[in-house]
Amino acid sequence: MKLNHVLVSFAGALSLRQAHAAPSISRASGDNTKEAATGMCSPNDATYSTEKMPNGSYTDWGSLGLDNLTSGRQYITIVNLTPHRFKLDQTHSYQMDVFDWGDIPPGRSRQNIAHYTEEAGANAVDDNGEAYYSIEGTNQKFILRATTHIPDTHPRRTVVDLSGMGLGQREYLNPRPEVPVTLVITGSASHGFVASLTHGPGNWMRQIYDVIKDRPLQHIVMPGTHDSGMSTISGQILSIGSEANTQTQALNIYDQLRVGARWFDLRIISVHQSNTDDYDFWVAHVNDENADVPVGNTGESLADIIEEVNRFTSENPGEVIFLHLRYLVGLRRVLTGGPIHWDNDIVNDFFNELKKISNRCGNLDTSVQFQNQAASYFMDQNNGTGCVLFLLDGSNLPDGVPRASVSDGFYPAEQMAVHDNWSNLATTRPMAENQIEVWSAIERAKPFTDDEFLISQWIVSADAVSTTALTIQRIAIMPTNPALYWAGVNAMSPTKWPNVLLVDYIGVVVTDQFAWNQLSAELYTLAIGLNLYMISENCDVSSQRHPLLPPVASATSSALRRLSPAWNGIIFANGTVVDKPPQGVHPGRVEVLKNGTVFSDGTVLEKDTPNPHFRSTIL
Ligand SMILES: *[C@@H]1O[C@H](CO)[C@@H](O)[C@H](O)[C@H]1NC(C)=O
Ligand SMILES: *[C@@H]1O[C@H](CO)[C@@H](O)[C@H](O)[C@H]1NC(C)=O
Ligand SMILES: *[C@@H]1O[C@H](CO)[C@@H](O)[C@H](O)[C@H]1NC(C)=O
Ligand SMILES: *[C@@H]1O[C@H](CO)[C@@H](O)[C@H](O)[C@H]1NC(C)=O
Numbered sequence: 353m354k355l356n357h358v359l360v361s362f363a364g365a366l367s368l369r370q371a372h373a374a375p376s377i378s379r380a381s382g383d384n385t386k387e388a389a390t391g392m393c394s395p396n397d398a399t400y401s402t403e404k405m406p407n408g409s410y411t412d413w414g415s416l417g418l419d420n421l422t423s424g425r426q427y428i429t430i431v432n433l434t435p436h437r438f439k440l441d442q443t444h445s446y447q448m449d450v451f452d453w454g455d456i457p458p459g460r461s462r463q464n465i466a467h468y469t470e471e472a473g474a475n476a477v478d479d480n481g482e483a484y485y486s487i488e489g490t491n492q493k494f495i496l497r498a499t500t501h502i503p504d505t506h507p508r509r510t511v512v513d514l515s516g517m518g519l520g521q522r523e524y525l526n527p528r529p530e531v532p533v534t535l536v537i538t539g540s541a542s543h544g545f546v547a548s549l550t551h552g553p554g555n556w557m558r559q560i561y562d563v564i565k566d567r568p569l570q571h572i573v574m575p576g577t578h579d580s581g582m583s584t585i586s587g588q589i590l591s592i593g594s595e596a597n598t599q600t601q602a603l604n605i606y607d608q609l610r611v612g613a614r615w616f617d618l619r620i621i622s623v624h625q626s627n628t629d630d631y632d633f634w635v636a637h638v639n640d641e642n643a644d645v646p647v648g649n650t651g652e653s654l655a656d657i658i659e660e661v662n663r664f665t666s667e668n669p670g671e672v673i674f675l676h677l678r679y680l681v682g683l684r685r686v687l688t689g690g691p692i693h694w695d696n697d698i699v700n701d702f703f704n705e706l707k708k709i710s711n712r713c714g715n716l717d718t719s720v721q722f723q724n725q726a727a728s729y730f731m732d733q734n735n736g737t738g739c740v741l742f743l744l745d746g747s748n749l750p751d752g753v754p755r756a757s758v759s760d761g762f763y764p765a766e767q768m769a770v771h772d773n774w775s776n777l778a779t780t781r782p783m784a785e786n787q788i789e790v791w792s793a794i795e796r797a798k799p800f801t802d803d804e805f806l807i808s809q810w811i812v813s814a815d816a817v818s819t820t821a822l823t824i825q826r827i828a829i830m831p832t833n834p835a836l837y838w839a840g841v842n843a844m845s846p847t848k849w850p851n852v853l854l855v856d857y858i859g860v861v862v863t864d865q866f867a868w869n870q871l872s873a874e875l876y877t878l879a880i881g882l883n884l885y886m887i888s889e890n891c892d893v894s895s896q897r898h899p900l901l902p903p904v905a906s907a908t909s910s911a912l913r914r915l916s917p918a919w920n921g922i923i924f925a926n927g928t929v930v931d932k933p934p935q936g937v938h939p940g941r942v943e944v945l946k947n948g949t950v951f952s953d954g955t956v957l958e959k960d961t962p963n964p965h966f967r968s969t970i971l
């Protein structure tokens with residue numbers, strides 16, 4: 353094909369929109385119905401697509417332990433939790449053995465592929481590609497880039513460019529060959545969009561109060577963390593549990609709350625010095641807290657956790673935070689002779705510590721199980737600053753000591769019926785398939801015969817040797833967490849979803865990168881999007897008009913705008929943030945399109961050609 357023609361069509365595809373044009377709104381079907389007029393949910397308004405997506409690939413576990421991986425394959429998952437189709441307009445690529453991208457219909461996810469060339473003799477520095485998307489029915493567009501940074505320990509990078517939507521750009525390190533980079537987008541043309549490049553406000557539940565207030569807790573989705581207090585190895589008990597095999601989180605409870613977690617699995621012990629009356633409360637992770645000599649280690653102190661929760665709730669009022677406490681037993685610093693069962697004095701000490709947490713909710717109505725109680729019941733407590741709910745699993749407490757204190761807001765775990773489903777499987781794929789099977793078996797529709805509050809433990813339980821070799825961190829962030837966004841999301845629908853998405857190493861996407869700007873907001877954005885978009889399509893769960901449709905008459909909703917504060921900067925892979933980049937700066941965009949660059953319409957450049965859009969202020 354003639355070069356001029358190629359450039360014209362490339363330019364045509366790219367001359368898309370002015371940066372600040374107001375989104376145009378496509379009217380969804382059902383706008384003139386009685387339901388729309390009355391602000392009610394209508395099945396006619398549903399946009400969720402049942403289109404089958406191509407199967408994704410799980411990351412090969414065998415490769416986790418190896419350095420110098422030769423695979424050129426990289427995955428880029430895009431999750432669409434909007435009522436609009438993400439349409440692939442065009443791609444071009446250079447030195448990609450496969451560059452496979454496609455449309456993402458509403459409610460679906462696609463694992464795209466950029467297979468960097470493995471051809472001998474190719475100069476990897478030049479591997480490059482771009483995929484151009486438009487959001488159908490709007491004038492919004494975004495771009496993803498597959499690029500390189502050589503030499504570097506992470507030679508391949510993915511740039512998500514949402515600058516055309518006013519949502520910034522971010523350069524991600526590809527964590528490893530075959531490990532996905534993920535983008536989640538929710539919102540709509542009429543309400544604005546939110547994406548996973550950055551975390552929005554800490555109090556995401558409060559921001560979508562109008563959407564979730566009438567839903568019982570078992571119709572709400574939230575992130576959760578496994579063994580939440582194990583973000584450090586504090587060595588309060590003398591045992592062999594190490595960072596590799598015992599630490600399950602990188603962020604302390606304050607930061608876990610900021611990245612969206614609401615369900616916390618806290619295993620609390622008292623650690624006793626040689627004089628057993630001398631003790632403090634710590635989080636622990638051990639194989640069996642009742643064993644003669646448990647194996648594991650301690651994490652954060654209870655005192656630190658209390659401070660962190662209080663700091664979060666004072667800065668971010670209005671949430672429902674679940675602290676599920678178990679173990680509740682004593683261990684000696686030098687582990688001998690088995691557990692020390694708590695007596696009245698220890699329980700009283702423990703309760704006195706817990707009373708330092710603000711926003712407790714004492715004397716709630718215990719005649720209704722919490723999972724059946726509306727979210728607003730909890731969010732409205734304490735003058736609208738919300739609830740820190742304590743659920744105490746007292747199975748290690750001896751008879752005769754208190755197991756709860758309702759007036760203080762310490763409820764027995766049974767007050768909330770929870771299906772805490774742990775697959776106990778050693779690798780990602782069987783775990784994922786098992787978890788999907790469990791949530792798929794629940795039909796979230798009237799008459800709700802099998803409804804429940806389901807915790808999906810999206811975690812694998814490898815044996816001790818593999819865990820120590822590969823580390824809990826790498827197992828979580830490489831094969832396991834990323835699979836939630838293609839395998840997991842494509843197995844969800846308006847009637848199929850778990851309530852808690854429980855993970856290890858929440859927020860972390862690249863090994864050992866724990867600074868705030870290096871975290872990524874996939875789970876935060878997914879939880880918001882599932883509540884806002886996905887579950888709102890289910891009129892049995894949500895009687896109000898879908899909150900992402902254009903408002904009727906005087907109705908207003910500014911939740912999305914609050915969730916997505918105006919920011920159109922760049923986050924570089926090294927964590928550097930440029931809030932106001934000069935116009936036309938697009939990391940990963942090449943200055944010269946090389947001879948051999950392939951366009952998705954089948955054309956191929958026949959000589960090196962300056963990229964007409966290199967400094968373009970439009971897309
Ligand atoms: C996709 O995965 C499903 C479920 O594992 C399987 O039944 C189907 O054959 C797969 N399709 C392709 C094209 O591989
Ligand atoms: C593997 O990678 C390490 C670190 O990047 C490097 O020092 C080493 O030389 C590499 N080995 C091979 C065989 O490429
Ligand atoms: C709620 O606010 C009212 C009026 O501002 C105040 O009198 C009351 O003490 C507050 N209650 C709580 C639990 O903070
Ligand atoms: C997980 O759920 C499945 C299906 O309900 C059930 O068979 C299995 O026993 C559950 N496991 C746990 C630990 O709850």
Ligand SMILES: *[C@@H]1O[C@H](CO)[C@@H](O)[C@H](O)[C@H]1NC(C)=O
Binds near residue numbers: 925926
């Ligand atoms: C981070 O990367 C940006 C863009 O490549 C660069 O300008 C900046 O100097 C880097 N910062 C550090 C601390 O290396």
Ligand SMILES: *[C@@H]1O[C@H](CO)[C@@H](O)[C@H](O)[C@H]1NC(C)=O
Binds near residue numbers: 947948958959960
């Ligand atoms: C472009 O690449 C092709 C294939 O390698 C080569 O035959 C051709 O001469 C190149 N064109 C230019 C202008 O270098």
